Amino acid sequence: MSPFTGSAARTARWEHLRVDLADGVATVTLARPDKLNALTFGAYADLRDLLAELSRERAVRALVLAGEGRGFCSGGDVDEIIGATLSMDTAQLLDFNRMTGQVVRAVRECPFPVIAAIHGVAAGAGAVLALAADFRVADPSARFAFLFTRVGLSGGDMGAAYLLPRVVGLGHATRLLMLGDTVRAPEAERIGLISALADEGGADEAAHTLARRLADGPALAHAQTKALLTAELDMPLATAIELDASTQALLMTGEDYAEFHAAFTEKRPPKWQGR
Numbered sequence: 001m002s003p004f005t006g007s008a009a010r011t012a013r014w015e016h017l018r019v020d021l022a023d024g025v026a027t028v029t030l031a032r033p034d035k036l037n038a039l040t041f042g043a044y045a046d047l048r049d050l051l052a053e054l055s056r057e058r059a060v061r062a063l064v065l066a067g068e069g070r071g072f073c074s075g076g077d078v079d080e081i082i083g084a085t086l087s088m089d090t091a092q093l094l095d096f097n098r099m100t101g102q103v104v105r106a107v108r109e110c111p112f113p114v115i116a117a118i119h120g121v122a123a124g125a126g127a128v129l130a131l132a133a134d135f136r137v138a139d140p141s142a143r144f145a146f147l148f149t150r151v152g153l154s155g156g157d158m159g160a161a162y163l164l165p166r167v168v169g170l171g172h173a174t175r176l177l178m179l180g181d182t183v184r185a186p187e188a189e190r191i192g193l194i195s196a197l198a199d200e201g202g203a204d205e206a207a208h209t210l211a212r213r214l215a216d217g218p219a220l221a222h223a224q225t226k227a228l229l230t231a232e233l234d235m236p237l238a239t240a241i242e243l244d245a246s247t248q249a250l251l252m253t254g255e256d257y258a259e260f261h262a263a264f265t266e267k268r269p270p271k272w273q274g275r
Contacts (some may be wrong), residue, residue, distance in 0.1 A: 001222070014050060016043040018068075024061035024215040025208065026054060033069025035105055038077035041084075044099055047129075051106035061215035061222075061274065064207045065133060066117040067126075075124025075147060082151065097157075100125065104159045107132040108230050111223040113214050116155055117207035118142045118194075128158040131167065134226060135195040135210060139203040142185045144193060150180040166233060168192050218256045219274030 018029040028050065030037035054060045067073050076082060084215035085093060107114050107129070116122075123145040126226050130136050130144070146164070147158045155177030156162065164173040168191045176183060188194045198206035214222060232240040251257055255275040263270040 010057070011049065011053060014046050015039060016046040017050065019050065021060065024059070025211045026060045026063040026217075027208070028063060028065050029255055030065075030067045030073050034078060036071045036074035036121060037067040037069065037126070038074045038080075040077050040080045041096070041099075044103055048099065051103075051110050052218055054112075055110045057233045058111075058274075060112050061217075061219045062112055062211035063114045064117055064204075064211050065107075065114060065129065066204055066207065067119070070243075071120030071126075072116070072118045072122040072142070073126025074121050075126050075128060100158050103210050104128060104132045104163075109227075112219070112225070113211075113222055113226060115207045115214075117203045119201070119203045120144070123147055125158060128160050128163075128184075131160065131163050131193075132158075135208060136193065137196045137203050137206075137207040138185055138194045139186065139198045139202050139206075140185045142188065142194070143182050143201070144176075144188055145180060145182045146176050147180045149178060155180070216272070218270075218272045220254060220256060221251065224251060 004156075018027075018031045020027045020029075028047075030038050030039075030042075030043070032038060032040075042065055046247070085096065088096070113135065114133040115135040115137055116130040118130055118136060118138040119141050121143055122130045123143075124147045127144045127146050146155055148155045148160070160177060161173070164177060169174070172191050175181065183191075183193065185194065185197060188195050196206060196210070228240075228243065228247060231243065235243070256270070259273065260270050
């Protein structure tokens with residue numbers, strides 16, 4: 001994401017999200033607890049635009065995506081989205097579905113790690129948002145459900161058919177996307193859908209602890225690692241190795257690489273600058 005901007009000012013207030021930024025860690029909270037944080041058209045658009053802004057500003061080193069109340073996110077709002085889409089024409093439906101996909105791309109392509117803090121339900125689009133994150137930190141109450149076939153749609157929504165097999169394998173992904181069954185925390189951890197299992201009620205705290213660790217580390221190295229993990233998913237080995245070599249050569253000219261050597265020589269912790 002280019003840091004260069006046009007004349008538009010930074011968004012001062014996000015109507016559909018709660019956004020906090022402190023010392024390099026952004027916390028983005030889905031804040032419709034009465035609706036289990038069900039997503040609306042505006043919430044999708046805000047997530048897409050917020051991630052683009054944060055990516056350009058380069059002030060964020062890690063981001064925690066959380067949900068307020070009893071769950072993480074119950075998916076698209078049945079009345080405000082599913083009901084509304086029934087009266088849309090094909091062009092409008094394509095615009096909407098492209099927008100939801102743009103949110104997932106923004107999560108995967110932003111130059112900082114994203115940690116989903118999951119408690120309670122992560123269903124439908126909420127499950128895909130969690131899936132798109134770099135880390136999924138969940139407590140024992142977490143349960144995932146990719147519900148798209150349950151409403152008569154393809155399970156391959158918002159990139160789920162691309163991402164899920166790469167996280168849990170084709171067999172588990174086929175079962176989860178085709179049947180829409182609920183996966184509770186113990187099974188989610190066993191099949192690799194959860195990165196870390198926190199104590200009861202501790203997902204947010206554990207996610208922020210991880211975010212702090214990442215934010216205090218070498219931000220440029222993290223950004224390039226994330227970019228390579230995404231880019232190399234479909235590359236031949238020879239192409240991936242060449243990309244790795246080019247990336248490492250560039251990072252070896254950076255300040256953080258020289259700082260590591262200086263810190264090692266002086267027997268002190270590195271002071272990472274993200275450059």
